[in-house]
Amino acid sequence: MTVLDNTTRFLFADSAVRGELTQLDRSVSEVLSKHHYPAAIQPLLGEFMAAAAMLSDTIKFEGTLSLQVRGSGQVRSLMAECRDNRALRALAQYNDDFDDRGPILGEGQMAITIEPKQGHRYQGVVEINDSDLGLAQVLEGYFQRSEQIRTRIWLFADQHKAGGLMLQAMPQSASESSLTGGDDEDDDSWSRLVILASTLKPEEIFGLEAETVLHRLFHEEPVRLYPPRPLEFECTCSADRSGNAIITLGAPEALALIEELGHIDIDCQFCHERYIFGADDVQRLFSPSADDTLN
Ligand SMILES: [Zn+2]
Known part of the structure; x- marks a missing residue:
């Protein structure tokens, strides 16, 4: 059975908890096929892609959500983005003398950036001081501190696939809280769901349909998918x-390059597409009539 790349949102009918299950296969293989990444970096890219897809669907908006980390370790920067809850890409830049015995990300910062098609850009920054923390824990800490939302995240990745599971407590009004029995009962059901979710295995998230995965984990809890x-x-x-x-x-720099090389090549680092601009193309870019063909 093939699990195609997708993300599934779900709700627990009896608890104020929602979730997201993300399963990536072909998209991870495609990103990893673009570069000869060291083996230690490959699962990180998968985790970042799964997390970007998962968070993007949780927020549910038109635009781009990206996760980018810059650190002192072997990987200088690593980013994954999800556009319109659908299109994924990711890229890592690392030291030429990559050594997987050193810290991979090291200490640094992770930025969560949300660029909606309409409205304001949002960026949250998390310090990564403990290089032993995984991406899941860094994101949990972010939600806890910045958003005050109780969140647990589990991420999985290997050289071919990636996946993620997230549970998030939904804010409740005081009247809803008293109807469901109050905070104690909320705490109990949250703890129970977290314990059940923690039993998720890589082979389950990599190989089973979302509905089956959720049924195996939470079979006594009514789940709405x-x-x-x-x-x-x-x-x-x-x-x-x-x-x-x-x-x-700028025109002087661009024309100097044309003078020297005859053309300007722009290589996309994400997909390796190459765009070649000859002298005429560059002239056209800097002529006023080009305005309407750009953007
Ligand atoms: Zn590209």
């Missing part, structure tokens, strides 16, 4: 965006 949302690897690069990068260089 939403339709799974498909995910795929997709890059946002384009000739127009590459042209804009040349415009950002």
